[in-house]
Amino acid sequence: MSGNTAAPPRMSPRPGAGSLSGCADCMHQPTRAVQKTVRPVPGQFVQRAILPCVIDYKWRGDFRSDELNELHSEGFGHEPFQHDWRSQVELHSLGWVCARSSGLLVGFVNVPWDGDTHAFLIDTLVAGQYQRRGIGKRMVEIVVEEARAARCEWLHVDFEDHLRPFYLDACGFAPTPAGTIAL
Ligand SMILES: CC(C)(COP(=O)(O)OP(=O)(O)OC[C@H]1O[C@@H](n2cnc3c(N)ncnc32)[C@H](O)[C@@H]1OP(=O)(O)O)[C@@H](O)C(=O)NCCC(=O)NCCS
DSSP: OOTTTSOOOOOOOOTTOTTOOOOGGGTTOOSSOEEEEEEEETTEEEEEEEOOOOEEEEETOOOOHHHHHHHHHHHHTSOOOOOOHHHHHHHHEEEEEEEEETTEEEEEEEEEBOSSSEEEOEEEEEOGGGTTSSHHHHHHHHHHHHHHHTTOOEEEOOOOGGGHIIIIIISOOOOOOOOOOOO
16 A cells, blocks of 8 residues: 555544544644645655644633633643633633634633733644744734724733743743732
């Protein structure tokens, strides 16, 4: 059997990915056409073009708390909460971004604020199988546009060191001294 004609394997979901499987026709790879090395049979590798899926981004988009709880538990590696996200964001956030692929919630970011000129980026999440396709970066771009439109002057974020390439290089945040206290 030729490696070029064998059906490519489906990508395995990450542990805890639950129902966050995506589009089988494009092997769950949305937004960008990329070349991936796949192994149709043991020992044989071929390059396969993976077609993009359409991702729908919405500022203050509709979502259910249970689907965000699922995405959150996968992204941050904890047991699913039963948190009432809807009430939280409606009461305390300037906005939020929902990213969906064929209706499935695959990305989310929450933007609480001080009610004036400072907005904060938290809960930035992209489902495992959809990561490294530009979804996180696009969600942050939308936040920047919307926070500017709301006349905010500063967008803040804090993050662990390994995410410097994402926030500083890809999303354009400038490094600044900052501090936190775990309460
Ligand atoms: C962090 C996260 C939101 C990034 O989303 P994403 O859609 O995968 O990111 P993008 O595809 O837009 O990344 C754009 C660029 O940022 C950088 N980048 C993204 N994720 C990175 C990571 N985990 N480590 C280092 N660099 C990263 C890369 O340079 C990437 O470009 P490349 O894929 O061409 O190399 C996603 O990895 C995630 O949900 N992680 C789990 C939850 C989490 O830790 N959230 C952050 C809370 S502060």
